Amino acid sequence: xxxxxxxAGAMGSIYGGHLSLQNEVYMIDTNxxxxxxxxxxxxxxxxxxxxxxxxxxxxxxxxGLPEMDLIILFVKALFSRPALAGNRGLIxxxxxxxxxxxxxxxxxxxxxxxxxxxxxxGTTEDQxxxxxTAHIRHGGTGGTNIGMLCPDEEGMLxxxxxxxxxxxxxxKIHENIQQLIWNKLFVNVALSAVTAVLNVKxxxxxxxxxxxxxxxxxxxxAVEVAHAMGLEADEExxxxxxxxxxxxxxxxxxxxxxxxxxxxxxxxxxxxxSVVLAAHKVGVPVPAHEFLVNMVHAMEDRxxx
Numbered sequence: 141x142x143x144x145x146x147x148a149g150a151m152g153s154i155y156g157g158h159l160s161l162q163n164e165v166y167m168i169d170t171n172x173x174x175x176x177x178x179x180x181x182x183x184x185x186x187x188x189x190x191x192x193x194x195x196x197x198x199x200x201x202x203x204g205l206p207e208m209d210l211i212i213l214f215v216k217a218l219f220s221r222p223a224l225a226g227n228r229g230l231i232x233x234x235x236x237x238x239x240x241x242x243x244x245x246x247x248x249x250x251x252x253x254x255x256x257x258x259x260x261x262g263t264t265e266d267q268x269x270x271x272x273t274a275h276i277r278h279g280g281t282g283g284t285n286i287g288m289l290c291p292d293e294e295g296m297l298x299x300x301x302x303x304x305x306x307x308x309x310x311x312k313i314h315e316n317i318q319q320l321i322w323n324k325l326f327v328n329v330a331l332s333a334v335t336a337v338l339n340v341k342x343x344x345x346x347x348x349x350x351x352x353x354x355x356x357x358x359x360x361x362a363v364e365v366a367h368a369m370g371l372e373a374d375e376e377x378x379x380x381x382x383x384x385x386x387x388x389x390x391x392x393x394x395x396x397x398x399x400x401x402x403x404x405x406x407x408x409x410x411x412x413x414s415v416v417l418a419a420h421k422v423g424v425p426v427p428a429h430e431f432l433v434n435m436v437h438a439m440e441d442r443x444x445x
Contacts, residue, residue: 141209141303142166144230146223148174148183148198150268151240152214153276157183157194158307165196166205168227175200177274186271187278207232210300213239213246217410220249228253236296240264240284242395243410244318244325245417247289257293260300261317262286263324266309283310287317319371322362325414326373329362330355330382333412333432336396337439343390346383354428355382361426362415368422400439408436 141163145156148169156167167178178198185192199205208230215223220241224231231237231253238260239246250259265282284304286297301311314320334354335342345351359378366373399406413433419426 141299142206143210143212144168144202144205144208144227145196145212145214146227147214148178148274149214150270150276151264151266152212153183153274154185154266154268154278155212155214155240155264155309156196157185157192157276158309159303160194160196161308162303162306166202166208167196167198168200168202168223168230169198170200172200174198174273181274184275185278186276202227202230205230208235211235211237213237213241213250215241217241217243217246217407218405220246221252224249224253234258236260236300238262238286238300241410243328243407243414244321245410245414248417256290257288258296260286260288260296261321262314263321281310283312285312285314285317285320287314287320289318316371318369322366322369322371322373325411326359326362326366326378327382327385329412329415329429330359330378331386332394332396333408333436334358335394336400336406336408337432337435339397339401341390342386342392342394344386346386352383357428358412358432361419361424361429365415365419365422365424365426368424369418396436400436405440406436408433412436 143159143163144166145152146168148167156165159165169175175198182193182195211230213220236258237250237254240262247259247261262285264284267279269277271277297313301313304311331342331345345355363373363375396406396408412429415429416426416433
């Protein structure tokens with residue numbers, strides 16, 4: 141397959157590197173130095189105590205590159221639209237776009253560029269840490285969960301699973317991929333934005349009754365939305381999972397909290413905001429989520445001043 145990986149960070153490098161073993165892979169990144177190093181030295185991945193070099197091609201400018209069979213998005217969600225708009229030449233009549241980004245609701249942006257029949261959404265259980273430019277530690281490994289929001293009439297999912305498996309991943313096709321994404325989202329929406337506006341580490345949520353009450357309300361609203369979407373969600377079990385996550389990683393800092401503290405735009409729209417978007421579609425009120433999304437955006441705007 142001809143594959144473009146947009147975003148040469150930790151996860152993009154892991155997937156682009158491995159997929160280049162069996163495919164024609166192009167790493168697309170806006171950083172010229174990253175692109176130069178990949179083209180000259182390859183991507184260095186530290187895996188299982190060993191260093192491996194992978195050699196996909198890399199570019200900042202995609203003019204003249206062929207149309208792709210598959211585009212994988214590994215940019216932060218708030219950059220998805222400009223990343224795709226700036227690389228429209230890669231998208232042909234038969235191109236599929238895959239997102240393994242955090243959060244939910246990414247398909248709404250992807251459908252601006254390809255029909256829903258060529259949108260693939262999913263999650264990854266692999267983990268990566270940037271050690272240097274094009275130098276990544278490939279940590280925990282797991283499944284790459286993929287699915288579509290409509291029937292897979294062209295049989296792309298089995299082809300993609302085969303490619304993933306051949307390149308060292310564990311591809312898993314899910315009939316109801318939204319269920320899997322929301323299973324991950326429940327804990328995220330109950331912790332991320334709350335820790336961000338309070339500017340606290342994850343352990344504070346389980347320690348403080350007021351913070352826990354906020355997380356509980358957010359979870360309740362998300363569960364109501366999920367039920368209206370036809371998804372399964374055990375609120376009592378999920379609440380216990382949230383408490384245990386907070387206690388298990390007390391020093392953890394959520395991505396939204398980290399971004400706000402550094403004056404960066406956050407991915408709140410694809411985490412808490414994705415619940416708001418889904419809620420509007422199914423007619424379920426989510427006042428706590430709406431308040432929190434507005435709060436995070438106001439904090440972003442305040443920092444701009």
